[in-house]
Amino acid sequence: MAADEPLVLGIETSCDETGVGIVRGTTLLADAVASSVEEHGRYGGVVPEIASRAHLEAMVPTVQRALDEAGIKASDLDGIAVTAGPGLAGALLVGVSAAKAYAYALGKPLYGVNHLASHICVDQLEHGRLPEPTMALLVSGGHSSLLLTEDITSTVRSLGATIDDAAGEAFDKVARLLNLGFPGGPVIDRYAREGDPAAIAFPRGLTGAKDPAYDFSFSGLKTAVSRWVEAKRRAGEDVPVRDVSASFQEAVVDVLTRKAVRACKDEGVDHLMIGGGVAANSRLRALAQERCDRAGITLRVPRPKLCTDNGAMVAALGAEMVWRDRAPSAFDLSADSSLPVTDTHVPASHDELHRLSE
Amino acid sequence: MLLLAFDTATPAVTAAVLDTGTGRVLASADQIDARRHGELLLPTIDAVLREAGVAKEALGAIAVGVGPGPYTGLRVGLATAAALGHALGIPVHGVCTLDGLARAARDAGAVSGPFVVATDARRKEVYWARYDADGVRVEGPAVDRPAEIAERLAGLPSVGAGALLYPDAFPGAVAQGPADQSAAALAAFAADALASGVALPSPSTPLYLRRPDAEVPKNYKTVLPS
Numbered sequence: 001m002a003a004d005e006p007l008v009l010g011i012e013t014s015c016d017e018t019g020v021g022i023v024r025g026t027t028l029l030a031d032a033v034a035s036s037v038e039e040h041g042r043y044g045g046v047v048p049e050i051a052s053r054a055h056l057e058a059m060v061p062t063v064q065r066a067l068d069e070a071g072i073k074a075s076d077l078d079g080i081a082v083t084a085g086p087g088l089a090g091a092l093l094v095g096v097s098a099a100k101a102y103a104y105a106l107g108k109p110l111y112g113v114n115h116l117a118s119h120i121c122v123d124q125l126e127h128g129r130l131p132e133p134t135m136a137l138l139v140s141g142g143h144s145s146l147l148l149t150e151d152i153t154s155t156v157r158s159l160g161a162t163i164d165d166a167a168g169e170a171f172d173k174v175a176r177l178l179n180l181g182f183p184g185g186p187v188i189d190r191y192a193r194e195g196d197p198a199a200i201a202f203p204r205g206l207t208g209a210k211d212p213a214y215d216f217s218f219s220g221l222k223t224a225v226s227r228w229v230e231a232k233r234r235a236g237e238d239v240p241v242r243d244v245s246a247s248f249q250e251a252v253v254d255v256l257t258r259k260a261v262r263a264c265k266d267e268g269v270d271h272l273m274i275g276g277g278v279a280a281n282s283r284l285r286a287l288a289q290e291r292c293d294r295a296g297i298t299l300r301v302p303r304p305k306l307c308t309d310n311g312a313m314v315a316a317l318g319a320e321m322v323w324r325d326r327a328p329s330a331f332d333l334s335a336d337s338s339l340p341v342t343d344t345h346v347p348a349s350h351d352e353l354h355r356l357s358e
Numbered sequence: 359m360l361l362l363a364f365d366t367a368t369p370a371v372t373a374a375v376l377d378t379g380t381g382r383v384l385a386s387a388d389q390i391d392a393r394r395h396g397e398l399l400l401p402t403i404d405a406v407l408r409e410a411g412v413a414k415e416a417l418g419a420i421a422v423g424v425g426p427g428p429y430t431g432l433r434v435g436l437a438t439a440a441a442l443g444h445a446l447g448i449p450v451h452g453v454c455t456l457d458g459l460a461r462a463a464r465d466a467g468a469v470s471g472p473f474v475v476a477t478d479a480r481r482k483e484v485y486w487a488r489y490d491a492d493g494v495r496v497e498g499p500a501v502d503r504p505a506e507i508a509e510r511l512a513g514l515p516s517v518g519a520g521a522l523l524y525p526d527a528f529p530g531a532v533a534q535g536p537a538d539q540s541a542a543a544l545a546a547f548a549a550d551a552l553a554s555g556v557a558l559p560s561p562s563t564p565l566y567l568r569r570p571d572a573e574v575p576k577n578y579k580t581v582l583p584s
């Protein structure tokens with residue numbers, strides 16, 4: 001770790017995790033997360049107002065925890081990065097407001113960055129600098145995207161995305177159908193390990209010859225699982241939860257990995273990274289590894305804690321922004337719930353930069 | 359001591375710097391833009407500090423409106439105050455937003471004797487509080503439908519955008535009184551409270567007054583035809 005590498009604190013509040021991370025260059029120093037997931041559990045999904053209230057409460061304590069964990073003083077920092085979008089509008093606004101105040105009070109540059117680009121950039125903390133180009137498959141409760149990046153601070157192109165439910169959402173909905181609680185990902189993964197992935201032939205969405213090559217659809221799959229389970233229940237039979245979990249999960253990860261590998265081949269890219277909460281899924285990791293090995297693609301998947309929403313990923317992208325001398329954001333930075341993935345960060349306009357330097 | 363005050367619980371984005379020693383407001387700025395609290399607050403704080411010629415490191419404390427007010431805007435002020443206080447190592451004091459409006463109304467001579475402050479709580483409700491002749495809050499803050507509180511507040515003059523919005527329920531609305539928050543009044547209120555040892559609300563406990571909207575999803579819907 002070179003001492004001259006940028007020391008950056010990152011704040012993430014786009015959904016239900018209040019994340020504050022600190023990195024130096026590509027080295028992780030602290031990753032503090034406060035989650036309100038338990039408060040959302042009984043609603044079966046994230047309730048925006050509950051998330052926003054929790055972010056406000058957790059913000060300062062989580063920043064302090066990250067500083068303590070990293071063993072640095074706030075005045076040592078070279079910059080403050082924050083998720084400017086996409087995400088829940090009210091939730092984002094808490095993080096953006098706090099980040100601005102920290103940057104202003106400490107006299108440090110502010111970097112409003114893209115949540116999706118951060119999910120990709122976090123892999124630098126695990127496997128070193130991203131090869132250029134890198135293909136990224138981002139799968140979580142909020143997103144399912146295939147992205148191609150040539151420079152994570154400036155160039156991210158969307159090849160495809162879900163046209164209905166996000167992959168993680170499908171896990172949540174099937175878990176609710178099977179009465180397995182929220183969030184659905186980890187528990188389905190657990191049951192699936194003891195089930196037969198070939199027990200039930202669930203449909204693979206958007207895999208026909210004429211379907212868009214890189215888009216995803218999980219809504220039809222979710223409906224198919226519902227029909228199958230209801231039919232069992234109506235017939236008075238036991239629902240084989242393990243087999244349903246395994247067969248459903250197999251349908252999801254089959255499509256995800258098949259399309260990701262195909263995108264790599266089509267675009268001539270030999271590195272695939274997988275990020276987002278669903279990247280923690282053990283079967284997704286295994287099948288992706290198998291298919292990448294066969295195709296001669298190097299697979300990069302960060303450890304599960306870095307795949308879910310966290311502040312370290314925001315800090316990682318912020319550090320890269322400093323490293324590559326990208327323009328900081330202005331203090332009128334706004335949270336943008338639908339920030340396009342191509343906007344890797346939200347730099348100040350030329351006029352604003354001029355004013356800031358006065 | 360130099361006190362920085364701001365509030366985002368009403369449509370106003372308002373900030374002020376007050377010298378508690380002299381009681382003088384060194385600078386203040388008010389903009390009415392209910393939808394852009396997030397964008398405008400920090401530039402507004404920066405502007406008042408520059409105008410006052412006060413370095414942020416010279417600040418001794420922060421006073422922030424803790425509502426009641428629409429949540430998203432309210433949290434902009436609170437998140438900003440908490441982070442500024444943390445980074446600068448200075449205390450943050452909460453002030454009930456309606457107390458700031460009450461102070462502004464009295465200072466402007468818009469009311470004398472007992473009165474009511476009401477702001478727009480949306481959804482056809484108001485946030486309100488009742489004050490005695492000395493400007494001390496004696497009831498509220500609360501959130502209610504105007505018609506439901508009209509009778510018990512009858513005969514009292516009222517100030518604030520909530521009172522102006524519902525003239526039937528607030529016939530005593532004072533048109534020339536303050537409609538939205540002003541940080542200068544909020545700062546004056548906080549400075550007096552700190553000087554006299556009156557307890558101020560915690561800045562980490564916003565006055566939401568309503569439980570979060572959170573629908574427990576209905577029982578699982580079947581997709582097979584029944």
Ligand SMILES: [Zn+2]
Nearest residue numbers: 119140276309
């Ligand atoms: Zn995410």
